[in-house]
Amino acid sequence: xxxxxxxxxxxxxxxxxxxxxxxxxxxxxxxxxxxxxxxxxxxxxxxxxxxxxxxxxxxxxxxxxxxxxxxxxxxxxxxxxxxxxxxxxxxxxxxxxxxxxxxxxxxxxxxxxxxxxxxxxxxxxxxxxxxxxxxxxxxxxxxxxxxxxxxxxxxxxxxxxxxxxxxxxxxxxxxxxxxxxxxxxxxxxxxxxxxxxxxxxxxxxxxxxxxxxxxxxxxxxxxxxxxxxxxxxxxxxxxxxxxxxxx
Amino acid sequence: xxxxxxxxxxxxxxxxxxxxxxxxxxxxxxxxxxxxxxxxxxxxxxxxxxxxxxxxxxxxxxxxxxxxxxxxxxxxxxxxxxxxxxxxxxxxxxxxxxxxxxxxxxxxxxxxxxxxxxxxxxxxxxxxxxxxxxxxxxxxxxxxxxxxxxxxxxxxxxxxxxxxxxxxxxxxxxxxxxxxxxxxxxxxxxxxxxxxxxxxxxxxxxxxxxxxxxxxxxxxxxxxxxxxxxxxxxxxxxxxxxxxxxxxxxxxxxxxxxxxxxxxxxxxxxxxxxxxxxxxxxxxxxxxxxxxxxxxxxxxxxxxxxxxxxxxxxxxxxxxxxxxxxxxxxxxxxxxxxxxxxxxxxxxxxxxxxxxxxxxxxxxxxxxxxxxxxxxxxxxxxxxxxx
Numbered sequence: 219x220x221x222x223x224x225x226x227x228x229x230x231x232x233x234x235x236x237x238x239x240x241x242x243x244x245x246x247x248x249x250x251x252x253x254x255x256x257x258x259x260x261x262x263x264x265x266x267x268x269x270x271x272x273x274x275x276x277x278x279x280x281x282x283x284x285x286x287x288x289x290x291x292x293x294x295x296x297x298x299x300x301x302x303x304x305x306x307x308x309x310x311x312x313x314x315x316x317x318x319x320x321x322x323x324x325x326x327x328x329x330x331x332x333x334x335x336x337x338x339x340x341x342x343x344x345x346x347x348x349x350x351x352x353x354x355x356x357x358x359x360x361x362x363x364x365x366x367x368x369x370x371x372x373x374x375x376x377x378x379x380x381x382x383x384x385x386x387x388x389x390x391x392x393x394x395x396x397x398x399x400x401x402x403x404x405x406x407x408x409x410x411x412x413x414x415x416x417x418x419x420x421x422x423x424x425x426x427x428x429x430x431x432x433x434x435x436x437x438x439x440x441x442x443x444x445x446x447x448x449x450x451x452x453x454x455x456x457x458x459x460x461x462x463x464x465x
Numbered sequence: 466x467x468x469x470x471x472x473x474x475x476x477x478x479x480x481x482x483x484x485x486x487x488x489x490x491x492x493x494x495x496x497x498x499x500x501x502x503x504x505x506x507x508x509x510x511x512x513x514x515x516x517x518x519x520x521x522x523x524x525x526x527x528x529x530x531x532x533x534x535x536x537x538x539x540x541x542x543x544x545x546x547x548x549x550x551x552x553x554x555x556x557x558x559x560x561x562x563x564x565x566x567x568x569x570x571x572x573x574x575x576x577x578x579x580x581x582x583x584x585x586x587x588x589x590x591x592x593x594x595x596x597x598x599x600x601x602x603x604x605x606x607x608x609x610x611x612x613x614x615x616x617x618x619x620x621x622x623x624x625x626x627x628x629x630x631x632x633x634x635x636x637x638x639x640x641x642x643x644x645x646x647x648x649x650x651x652x653x654x655x656x657x658x659x660x661x662x663x664x665x666x667x668x669x670x671x672x673x674x675x676x677x678x679x680x681x682x683x684x685x686x687x688x689x690x691x692x693x694x695x696x697x698x699x700x701x702x703x704x705x706x707x708x709x710x711x712x713x714x715x716x717x718x719x720x721x722x723x724x725x726x727x728x729x730x731x732x733x734x735x736x737x738x739x740x741x742x743x744x745x746x747x748x749x750x751x752x753x754x755x756x757x758x759x760x761x762x763x764x765x766x767x768x769x770x771x772x773x774x775x776x777x778x779x780x781x782x783x784x785x786x787x788x789x790x791x792x793x794x795x796x797x798x799x800x801x802x803x804x805x806x807x808x809x810x811x812x813x814x815x816x817x818x819x820x821x822x823x824x825x826x827x828x829x830x831x832x833x834x835x836x837x838x839x840x841x842x843x844x845x846x847x848x849x850x851x852x
Contacts, residue, residue, distance in 0.1 A: 282845055283843075303765065309762070310764075319754075325478055398468075
């Protein structure tokens with residue numbers, strides 16, 4: 219299936235993807251025969267009840283987990299064939315991560331946290347500084363560069379995390395419940411920021427969420443249930459609304 | 466640079482925990498250093514032994530003397546340069562307390578200080594000693610402890626040789642360096658022998674041991690054997706050995722204590738290893754989500770392992786360094802308390818190296834398992850971890 223109305227060329231192509239986990243002697247299937255295409259520049263919201271496999275799908279797209287079967291092409295590269303070290307390099311240059319609990323390094327200030335992914339590049343100190351300052355300005359935290367995470371609000375921490383996700387100009391940004399730990403106002407600001415990244419910078423974003431406000435920010439909604447893709451629709455469409463209500 | 470900064474920041478993330486672990490490390494490294502210094506002090510006597518000095522004693526036991534006429538026969542043996550008689554006096558100064566104990570020997574005044582170049586003497590004082598039958602040369606450490614000055618009369622109550630004895634301080638010898646014990650009381654053997662002959666006629670002309678100077682240290686075994694064969698089947702057979710072996714023979718009598726001290730010093734290190742290992746395991750477990758984030762961002766498992774391993778090493782290096790620094794003033798304080806028992810109580814370079822090595826080994830061993838565990842953690846599982 220294709221995400222309807224994708225704005226660009228296919229960026230993520232998933233075919234017959236399956237993933238299961240072992241729990242003792244039991245094999246628990248999490249994803250079964252998932253096929254999905256995400257166009258470049260799209261903003262997808264992955265929805266579904268708890269245990270539906272949406273986070274697992276996100277992890278597979280982000281290259282931090284490996285499928286049991288199927289192919290997963292990102293920007294033409296089958297990442298299921300990459301070894302651990304290659305996959306780490308691939309993530310460093312192609313994926314920007316936004317986590318529910320921000321996952322910033324508590325001992326580093328905002329500047330250093332955003333700089334982290336650049337340490338894996340060949341950029342010099344001055345170039346890194348320029349980039350970090352630009353990214354923090356973009357998320358409205360130019361005046362908080364030397365603040366540690368515990369000196370920032372939840373919304374500010376998530377904005378630092380977004381700056382970190384952006385800093386390497388990744389192919390795709392994955393966000394796992396980015397507003398899950400935020401109040402309504404901060405959540406709105408974060409979603410607005412993600413929308414801007416998508417609309418103005420053309421960033422492809424895949425987001426797992428339970429939040430209907432977040433769903434409305436996305437261009438498309440993909441619904442999973444019991445490890446299967448049950449539907450997908452444009453976020454603002456009637457189908458998209460009904461998906462939300464079915465939840 | 467960034468890595469080191471991160472490691473350093475991580476160390477002081479939980480200041481109280483770091484402070485307690487560091488305190489434990491410092492205490493352990495100091496305790497280890499002091500115990501090793503005690504062991505070293507135990508062997509100090511043997512370490513100042515010379516390779517060109519032999520000691521010949523009665524083969525049956527040290528408590529049995531040797532006839533004095535052996536001296537001339539020993540002197541005639543090829544390779545022997547000097548022979549000096551030495552008798553343990555075992556007298557009491559003032560009382561029987563440990564603080565007033567010091568070793569007293571009756572020695573050949575003509576040869577003794579030639580045999581011991583590690584004792585520096587003033588030629589005038591040495592001459593005065595040689596001219597005064599009741600004269601005594603005292604070590605600088607002993608003189609300082611009891612305030613002995615040249616000209617002082619020191620009364621000693623004899624135990625092996627009963628009676629009251631009086632000696633006149635004629636000189637104070639200095640140690641060549643601070644590894645040399647200078648707490649002895651050397652008086653003239655001929656004065657002792659004369660008095661013995663007067664007081665206990667049957668105990669005259671007997672030597673406790675002969676200290677034998679040889680020209681070539683590599684011939685020590687051969688000359689020792691030659692000396693012992695000279696007196697084989699006599700009434701008083703000799704047992705000759707190097708001065709070091711002779712001293713170690715004394716230490717062997719207390720070897721169990723030395724072993725116990727040595728063992729305790731290593732037990733202290735094992736205990737601190739357990740403490741640091743626990744700290745590092747706890748630290749690594751709490752930060753699983755962070756390590757998973759590093760890996761998600763593209764950092765290698767090796768980088769994650771190096772973060773923990775480096776933190777463990779830096780923590781123990783810091784604790785070890787502080788512990789080593791603290792050992793010196795504490796050793797000086799301990800010396801003030803036990804200087805009478807351990808005249809040389811000095812933290813050796815070897816002890817410092819052992820302390821540093823122990824700290825680093827503890828750091829490496831304590832960090833290795835948490836580092837491997839963190840490096841192997843699956844990103845997905847690590848991200849789920851709430852520390």
